Amino acid sequence: MSNEHAAPLLVLLGFMGAGKTTLIHLLSKHLGCPLVDLDDAIVAHHGPIPELFRQHGEPGFRQIEHQQLEQTLAELPRPAVLALGGGAFLQAENRALLERYQAVTIFLDVPFEVAMERIRDTGAERPLAADLSRLRDLYEARCPIYLQAQHRIDAGTSDPEHLLTELVRLAVRLGVVAATRDTL
Ligand code: S3P
Numbered sequence: 504m505s506n507e508h509a510a511p512l513l514v515l516l517g518f519m520g521a522g523k524t525t526l527i528h529l530l531s532k533h534l535g536c537p538l539v540d541l542d543d544a545i546v547a548h549h550g551p552i553p554e555l556f557r558q559h560g561e562p563g564f565r566q567i568e569h570q571q572l573e574q575t576l577a578e579l580p581r582p583a584v585l586a587l588g589g590g591a592f593l594q595a596e597n598r599a600l601l602e603r604y605q606a607v608t609i610f611l612d613v614p615f616e617v618a619m620e621r622i623r624d625t626g627a628e629r630p631l632a633a634d635l636s637r638l639r640d641l642y643e644a645r646c647p648i649y650l651q652a653q654h655r656i657d658a659g660t661s662d663p664e665h666l667l668t669e670l671v672r673l674a675v676r677l678g679v680v681a682a683t684r685d686t687l
Contacts, residue, residue: 510581511677513670514601516583516592517611517649518642520621521658522666523586526611529667532632532678535552535581541591545571552588556630564593572597582679590631593648607677609670610652615642 514531515523524540531538531650542552545567549555555564570590575585585606591597592608601608619638625635656669 511607511674511679512576512579512581512604513584513674513677513679514587514606514608515611515656516587516608516652517585517589517658518613518615518618518645519589519625519632520618521589521611521613522621522663523589523611525584525663526658526670527584527686529663530670531584532676533667533671534584536584536679537580538584538586541568541572541573541575541581542586542588544575546588553630558579561630565590569594569597569600573600575638576600576606589645592652593645598651601682607654608629608652609654609656609673611658611666612646612649614657615639617659618642660677 513526515521515530517523523529525540527538527540534671545555546552549567552564554566559567568588572591573585579585587597592601615638619635621639623635624630624631626635632638654673656673658666662668
């Protein structure tokens, strides 16, 4: 399975509002490789995320998320870029899957205040952001696990192009793209 994949799969992870979705779009365009946003894949196969939380609770949503991750990892060609939802990397079985498929995991590290600013009005789309008073605890509990990713990028800046440059540099180091003057 995973040993057959010579070119890397770059996986962006981090808290809600870290910029994962924006950055996989920029990165996939820059690298000319396919992308999957795991949340979008879940919606396409199973329906809207708030509805899944309502029908199945968070544990049911996590099962669906795990199945979708497994399917995505099995199907995605390499190289490719993948964005996880903010809770996916928290599940040990998802981390094991990513390891099995030799994914390169990249934590987009944003300060709590930045994430909060970006998600404060999105409670309708993000069930876990509906109760803002719980968010700091959630953020603090999650950060040590996000730090288990292989790479960390300081993503506090509001300039996505700057972050894209950082990610492309990393992609060059990992051999996803040939080094160019622009990226070094
Ligand atoms: C979640 C984050 C969401 C989505 C779901 C649960 C989480 O994705 O997967 O609402 O547990 O942090 P984003 O991080 O893309 O908002």
